[in-house]
Amino acid sequence: MKALKIATFNINGLRARLPNLLQWLARERPDIVCLQELKAQDKQFPVADFEAAGYGSLHHGQASWNGVAILARDTQPLETRRGLPGAEDDLQSPYLEAAVHGVLVGCLYLPNGNPQPGSKFDYKLAWFEHLIAYAEPLQASEHPMVLAGDFNVVPTDFDIYNTRSWLKDALLQPESRACYQRLLAQGWVDSIRHLYPEKRVYIFWDYFRQHWQKNSGLRIDHLLLNTALAPYLKNAGVDARVRNEPHASDHAPAWIELAGRKQR
DNA sequence: ATGCCTAACTAAGTTAGA
Numbered sequence: 001m002k003a004l005k006i007a008t009f010n011i012n013g014l015r016a017r018l019p020n021l022l023q024w025l026a027r028e029r030p031d032i033v034c035l036q037e038l039k040a041q042d043k044q045f046p047v048a049d050f051e052a053a054g055y056g057s058l059h060h061g062q063a064s065w066n067g068v069a070i071l072a073r074d075t076q077p078l079e080t081r082r083g084l085p086g087a088e089d090d091l092q093s094p095y096l097e098a099a100v101h102g103v104l105v106g107c108l109y110l111p112n113g114n115p116q117p118g119s120k121f122d123y124k125l126a127w128f129e130h131l132i133a134y135a136e137p138l139q140a141s142e143h144p145m146v147l148a149g150d151f152n153v154v155p156t157d158f159d160i161y162n163t164r165s166w167l168k169d170a171l172l173q174p175e176s177r178a179c180y181q182r183l184l185a186q187g188w189v190d191s192i193r194h195l196y197p198e199k200r201v202y203i204f205w206d207y208f209r210q211h212w213q214k215n216s217g218l219r220i221d222h223l224l225l226n227t228a229l230a231p232y233l234k235n236a237g238v239d240a241r242v243r244n245e246p247h248a249s250d251h252a253p254a255w256i257e258l259a260g261r262k263q264r
Numbered sequence: 265a266t267g268c269c270t271a272a273c274t275a276a277g278t279t280a281g282a
Contacts, residue, residue, distance in 0.1 A: 015272090016272090039271065039272065040272095063272085064279080210268095
């Protein structure tokens, strides 16, 4: 397989953030990008801008909120699925999947779940169950696959600056974390945590209380690799400087580098 | 227990994010 850089980026409003995104694409040249929270309808998706930047694209939008997309450099991603089995009509929590550069790419935005407890939290857990059921055979598949996106789960207390003001938040609930651990228990490799088990890594810093300036961040966006793909993992990280730009999203892009041959 | 900040929709105020 060829060496690839794959990124996931909760853009938090594609139209408001398009200049930032195009600049980042030009600088980093990722081969594959999973985008979440487009907050744009399909007709507002800037296909031509991405084409001009050298990227083919697939999108699954929704007015005002949510929405996901997959970008592929120098090629058109081949759509393999839209929506999870049993939740195809669920427009609130899109799942988009494509074959790109020999890798199956699942791009997801897992429901936030706040306020908790309540119907939104129930909805989050129900959607998580659909994901767990769908992911199991793919983990063991011979086809290399990455599940990338905003999981809206802080896996452990090590993945947040301080739990104090988040203890009631849906992102930290034991039920949310248990679902995430059940997914990992299938054999998926959490790229960043796998390579950097002792490192504080944050991907989201909310707009409140100068959290970026104080580095009060959370790790909630993840790139999970199945057993067929994990041996190729070479490096992983977060482009945190993107969070410091004017008009930045509250998330930064997380990325992995896959080597052309097995690393282990 | 709530606001803080930001975008979208829409036209000043709400919804949603997390």
